[in-house]
Structure formats: C-alpha cells, structure tokens
Amino acid sequence: MPYRRLPNTDAARIRALTNAINKTMSMHPDDIAYSYKVLQNAKFFLPTFKTGINYQRADYSQSVEKNSNYNSLQKRAKMYISHFIQVLNMAIARDEMPADARSFYGLEKFTKKLPPLTTDDEIIAWGKKLIDGEEARVQQGGNPMVNPRIAMVKIQYDKYVNAYRSNSFIQSKNERAFEYVQELxxxxxxxxxxxxxxxxxxxAHLPAAEKRKQAEEYGLVYVFRKHEKPEDNGNN
Structure with a gap:
C-alpha cells in the first residue's frame, strides 16, 4: 500500500496548509473533513509562518553579504598588525631601536616571533596593544614608526572592530531567527x-483508493513504493 508522506520542507509545509485551507473555502463547516478549530488554527498560523520564513531568508542574505565584508576587513587588519611588528623587529635588528622597545607593545624583549593572530580575540587584543604601546613609546620620546604608521594600523583596526561587532550582532540575530523558525x-x-x-x-469508511482520492483534495500526499503501481491498488 502507498504510504503518507508528511512535508519536510518549508515550501511543502506552506503548500500543505494552503491546500487544506483552500479546500474548505466554498464548503459548509459541517461538510469539512477536519475540525473547525484546526481550520482556524491553520488560517491564523499560515501568514505568520510565511512571514517568519521570509524574514529568516532576508537575514541570511544580509549575513552573507556582511560576512564577506567582515572577512576582508579581518584579513586587512591582521596584515597591518603583522607588518607593524615585522617593521619593529627590523628596526631593532638594525639597532635603530633597543630590544626593550618591544615591551611597550606587550611583546617579549628578545623574540622576533609574531604573536598568534588566528582568532578575533587575538587580533583585537594585539591591535589594541600596538596602538596603545606606540602612543606610550612616542610620548616617552621615541620616534614614530613608519611603513606602516600606527595611524594607518588604527584605521584598519577600527574598521575591523566595527565589522566584528556588527557581524557578532547579525550572528546572534540569525541564531534567534533560526530558533524562532524552528518553533514555527x-x-x-x-x-x-x-x-x-x-x-x-x-x-476511513471508504475503499482505500477512494479514501486517498478524497484526502488528496485536502493536500494529503501519498507515495507508492517502487514495486507498486497506482492502478494496481484501486481496491487496496
């Protein structure tokens, strides 16, 4: 016998609800094959469900666009931070700066290794250390770093931090939207x-084929198995 297949996509859910509602449009309530209470629930719920799905899709499209911009700004901020530290190390190697200048930036005195810049927290933390450290070093009489100047690092850093905050907000919004749509x-x-x-x-009192025919008018979906043919099941 064929089996009943409930919808498993949003489009199929909307179609099932729409078909069930439309079937009743010109019918007397007493002639409808399911209860008036369930019909009213379906009528009130369907617009809410459609709106929720549309909002989630719009939020997702926005997040894809924003995430692309965020990734670009993250990469650029990371590049400026690493370049600044590399230039600092080269200045120390040329004896243009003492090795203890690294301490202004939270770097170990005798290390030339770049700090980890993999996560957002690491990039944000080290960017702030460089900006604050350069300001403190210059205030104590040090010559400003060039190529890149800290002002350029700060511009890229600020753009990235703003994008990070925006991206975090959008991700949180998307998570809430996803949970809401799951409930819907x-x-x-x-x-x-x-x-x-x-x-x-x-x-239920009708022959199987007639029962399926009547039920399908309300949007029910029946699927025949591979070895079955609809014409072979007319009396099943």
Whole structure:
C-alpha cells in the first residue's frame, strides 16, 4: 500500500496548509473533513509562518553579504598588525631601536616571533596593544614608526572592530531567527498532522483508493513504493 508522506520542507509545509485551507473555502463547516478549530488554527498560523520564513531568508542574505565584508576587513587588519611588528623587529635588528622597545607593545624583549593572530580575540587584543604601546613609546620620546604608521594600523583596526561587532550582532540575530523558525516549523507540522489525521479518519469508511482520492483534495500526499503501481491498488 502507498504510504503518507508528511512535508519536510518549508515550501511543502506552506503548500500543505494552503491546500487544506483552500479546500474548505466554498464548503459548509459541517461538510469539512477536519475540525473547525484546526481550520482556524491553520488560517491564523499560515501568514505568520510565511512571514517568519521570509524574514529568516532576508537575514541570511544580509549575513552573507556582511560576512564577506567582515572577512576582508579581518584579513586587512591582521596584515597591518603583522607588518607593524615585522617593521619593529627590523628596526631593532638594525639597532635603530633597543630590544626593550618591544615591551611597550606587550611583546617579549628578545623574540622576533609574531604573536598568534588566528582568532578575533587575538587580533583585537594585539591591535589594541600596538596602538596603545606606540602612543606610550612616542610620548616617552621615541620616534614614530613608519611603513606602516600606527595611524594607518588604527584605521584598519577600527574598521575591523566595527565589522566584528556588527557581524557578532547579525550572528546572534540569525541564531534567534533560526530558533524562532524552528518553533514555527514544529507548529506547522503539528497542525498539518492534525489535519491529515482528521481527514483520513473522516474518510476511513471508504475503499482505500477512494479514501486517498478524497484526502488528496485536502493536500494529503501519498507515495507508492517502487514495486507498486497506482492502478494496481484501486481496491487496496
């Protein structure tokens, strides 16, 4: 026998609810194959479900665009931070600066290794250390670093930090939207299941083929297995 296939995509859920509602449009309430209460739930819920899905899609599209910009700014900020430290190390190697100048920036006195710049927290932390450290060193009479100047580092750093904060907000918003839509999907599934169960119960006294035919008018979907043919199941 064919089996009933409940919707498992948003488009299929919307189609199932729409079909179940549309079937009743010109019918007397007493003739509808499922309860008036479930019908009202479906009518009130469907617009909310559509709106929730559309909002989530819009939020996702926005996040993709914003994330692309964020990645670009992150890469650029990381490059300026690492270049600044490399130039500092070269100045120390040429004896243009003492090795203890590294301490202004939170770097170890005798290391030439770049600090880890893999995560957002690391990039943000080291960017701030360089900006604050350069200001403190210059205030104590040191010559400003060039190529890049700290002002250029700060410009790229600030752009990145702003993008990071915006990206974090969007991610949090997307997570909330996803959770909300998951709740809507569960409610949609519950309403559809109630409709389908009640419709099948209403037509349970009919022969199998006729029952399926009547139920399909309410949006129920039946799937025949590979070895089955619809014409072979007319009396099943």
């Amino acid at each position: 999907r569960q409610k949609a599934d519950d309403i559809i299941l109630s409709i389908w169960n009640e419709v099948e119960q209403t037509f």
